[in-house]
Every structure is written in C-alpha cells, then in structure tokens.
Amino acid sequence: MMLLGVENIARRSVKRAALYKFHRGHGAQARKVLQLLEKKYGRADPANLKLADTYACDVFGDSVYAPWLRVYTAFSRTFKEGWIPDNYYGSVVVPNMKGWYGKISNLKPVSRLILDGDTFPDVAYFANGLFFTDQCVVVPEHELKSVVFQHSDRVVFKTDGSKQGNGVYIFDKDTFDREAIKSLGNGVIQKFVVQHRLFNAFAAKSVATLRFTTVVDDAGRISVRACFLRLGRAEETHIRSDHEVCVPVNLATGELCGEGYLSDWGATPEHPDSKVRFAGVMVPAFAQCVATVLGLHRQIPFARCVGWDVTVDADSHVQVLEWNGEHNDVKFSEATQGPCFSDLNWERLRAAS
Structure with a gap:
C-alpha cells in the first residue's frame, strides 16, 4: 500500500x-x-x-x-x-x-477503418514493418510502387502524429523510396490531390486546405463552429504553419472574409505572393464540404470536438486530407470568428487532479 x-x-x-x-x-x-x-x-x-x-x-x-x-x-x-x-x-x-478517442486520429492508417467513405485520398499505409493497401491488405514490397502510383503520378507520405507541416514528404515515381519511408516510421501514403483551380490561383504548388471545427453538444447534435482557409506560400510544396496564410470563411455562405492573416497575425487583403484578393471569393463545393465533415463526425461522436483538413479537387470533389481529434487549433478561430463555443458550457469543466 x-x-x-x-x-x-x-x-x-x-x-x-x-x-x-x-x-x-x-x-x-x-x-x-x-x-x-x-x-x-x-x-x-x-x-x-x-x-x-x-x-x-x-x-x-x-x-x-x-x-x-x-x-x-x-x-x-x-x-x-x-x-x-x-x-x-x-x-x-x-x-x-475527447480522451483516448481523440488520440486515435494520430494513427493515420486506421482512419479508413473508423471512417467509412471514399473522401480520404489514402492509397497505402506503412505500419509496424509492413505495407498495406487502403483496404488493409499486405502489399509485397516489390509490388508497392505499382500499387502506390496506380492512379497518381505523385504521392504524399505523412507520418503518424504529423502536424504543422512537419512529417510530410512528397514523392514522384523517380524519387519514391520505400526504404526511406520505412525509416520515417508508420504513416499513410496519399495520392497528391490536384486542387481546384480557384485555390490554384492563390498558390499553385501547395494544396490549400479548409480547416473545419465540428463539435458534439450535450444533446448529441453535431455542428460546424468555425472554418478558415489555409494557403501556402508560392515556393512551398505543402503548407507550413510558420508561413501559412489563413483566411476566415463565412459559415453561412462559404465566402472568404475580406482579410487573411499571416503567421505574424498581420492582416492582408490578398495573398502576399500571387496578389489574388480574398474579398468576394466563394469556396467551391462549400456545402458538400460541410456535409462531409458533419457526416464523418457522426461516425466518431466520442471525440466531441474535431478539426478537419479538407480540400476540393480539380473535379470539385471533396477530399479529407486528415483529422485531428486531440488539440486542434482553436485560437485563430476564437480570435477571428469567436466566441465559437459559448453555448457548450466548457467553462464549467475542470482539469483532472
């Protein structure tokens, strides 16, 4: 004792x-x-x-x-x-x-097991020494390249727990190296999404993402509480939190706000590189994006607040790049669109001793 x-x-x-x-x-x-x-x-x-x-x-x-x-x-x-x-x-x-139910989001190979649907661009996984298809069938290593590039010329590998642009690696057929992936650790291989032309106008090299925040209230109702568009810079292959441009999105209309914000919280009416202005721009397939994240959250209501990184591809299809069931960012949304959660009584919660 x-x-x-x-x-x-x-x-x-x-x-x-x-x-x-x-x-x-x-x-x-x-x-x-x-x-x-x-x-x-x-x-x-x-x-x-x-x-x-x-x-x-x-x-x-x-x-x-x-x-x-x-x-x-x-x-x-x-x-x-x-x-x-x-x-x-x-x-x-x-x-x-959220508890342990939110931590599951760090294990990228299990997303398709938990969340039904074809909105994730996953093509393969690496976990504990083995490669798997998106249907969790073991792939012999000599067949991996043909599986991975069956429908795409470029792929993205994301390690478990990757965030803020770290742990993200882009390969084409010439640079793809399964030994390099094995050395990086467990994660997901996704096809490189060709983004919608509207996003392309802002920054063509990196894939723009919409960060949605959804919550489950005490009555079990699921709703979207915040959304902002994350844009990369001109010369970057993927978005990094220390250089990104974030633009709040009107939840009722899907229209971008007139000002975006740089990593130093400075306001800008246009993308600093392409000079494309934000005012009046409507997010493509916004209603479908909202419906997608709400539908997915209904499958995991145990994690009661989730951040979703979503994009829209060149064919106007919604693609869910990842989800975060742990400490997804709320400070930017609270500052620009908040209070976002004032009806949920979160202030009554107390830290466990």
Whole structure:
C-alpha cells in the first residue's frame, strides 16, 4: 500500500510538472503574439485587458488562462465573454471531451477503418514493418510502387502524429523510396490531390486546405463552429504553419472574409505572393464540404470536438486530407470568428487532479 501511495504521488508530480511546462509555453507564445499585435495596431485598451485577466480567474479559475484571452482582446479591439483560451482547451476541454478517442486520429492508417467513405485520398499505409493497401491488405514490397502510383503520378507520405507541416514528404515515381519511408516510421501514403483551380490561383504548388471545427453538444447534435482557409506560400510544396496564410470563411455562405492573416497575425487583403484578393471569393463545393465533415463526425461522436483538413479537387470533389481529434487549433478561430463555443458550457469543466 505504501508503494502504491508513493507511485501515485510520483505520477501527480510528473503531471503537475508537465502541466506547468504546457502553460508556460502557451503563455510565452501568447505574449509574443500580443506584442506583434500591439506593434502593428497599437496598444490594446488596458480596461479590456483587465476584463480578460478578471475573466480568466473568475470563469476558468486561474490567471494562466489570461494570455490567450488578452490576444483575442487585442485582436478584436474589445473583450467578449465566452471565449475559450487555447491552453484551457488543451489542458481541460481535450481530456474531458475527447480522451483516448481523440488520440486515435494520430494513427493515420486506421482512419479508413473508423471512417467509412471514399473522401480520404489514402492509397497505402506503412505500419509496424509492413505495407498495406487502403483496404488493409499486405502489399509485397516489390509490388508497392505499382500499387502506390496506380492512379497518381505523385504521392504524399505523412507520418503518424504529423502536424504543422512537419512529417510530410512528397514523392514522384523517380524519387519514391520505400526504404526511406520505412525509416520515417508508420504513416499513410496519399495520392497528391490536384486542387481546384480557384485555390490554384492563390498558390499553385501547395494544396490549400479548409480547416473545419465540428463539435458534439450535450444533446448529441453535431455542428460546424468555425472554418478558415489555409494557403501556402508560392515556393512551398505543402503548407507550413510558420508561413501559412489563413483566411476566415463565412459559415453561412462559404465566402472568404475580406482579410487573411499571416503567421505574424498581420492582416492582408490578398495573398502576399500571387496578389489574388480574398474579398468576394466563394469556396467551391462549400456545402458538400460541410456535409462531409458533419457526416464523418457522426461516425466518431466520442471525440466531441474535431478539426478537419479538407480540400476540393480539380473535379470539385471533396477530399479529407486528415483529422485531428486531440488539440486542434482553436485560437485563430476564437480570435477571428469567436466566441465559437459559448453555448457548450466548457467553462464549467475542470482539469483532472
């Protein structure tokens, strides 16, 4: 019994240390963003920042949640009740509303097992030393190349847990190397999606993605709460979070907002490389995109908030590139479109001890 007690104390100590590091990292990131915002747009109203500080303590129970509320406030030039701080989302909402069911999204080869439909562009998987088809049939290594390039001249390999543009590798028939893939670890091989011409006009080399956030409320209803378009830069082969351009999308109409935002949160009315303007642009097949992510979330309602990376191909078909059932980004949506979750009572949740 004494040994068990010591082990429990050790676990709690490790958890507290990890949580301290988590909040410290978020605080540093948020303060840097706040500095960038105030450098670009001037000092935020101290009275509004004080409201953010008070709200963090009174509603969420700790001042560690104030930094992201301050960012939202500085960005919006006002304070809004109902905002969810990104570190509260990660440390409290994610464990309470997703748990192990959300972690499954990191295991890319199981997506098609869980989520029915042909919207994923998966063509093969590598897992634990074996290659598989998208139907989970083992592929002899000497046949892999013919399977992978059966319907596409280029493919993308994504490692398990890949995010923010890291762990993403593009191959064509000449550069494809199964030994290189094996050295990278478990993951999915997807056909390279030829994107819709509207997205091509912004940046032709990388595939634009729509980031949808869907939630399951306490009555089991599933809804879309936020959406923004992620665009790469002119010379990049895939979107990277440190260089991306993000443009909020009107959920009711599918129209891009008049301004997008660079990685330093600076506003721009046009893509910085192609100079194509955002105002008045309608996302192609937007209604089908919405229907797709809602339909998929109905199959995994146990993870109650999911981020979906979706694109529309050259034939106007919806393609789901990946899903994130863990700490999907909410800070950009909260700042630009939020409060997105104010009716869900997430502020009543508390961190597990």
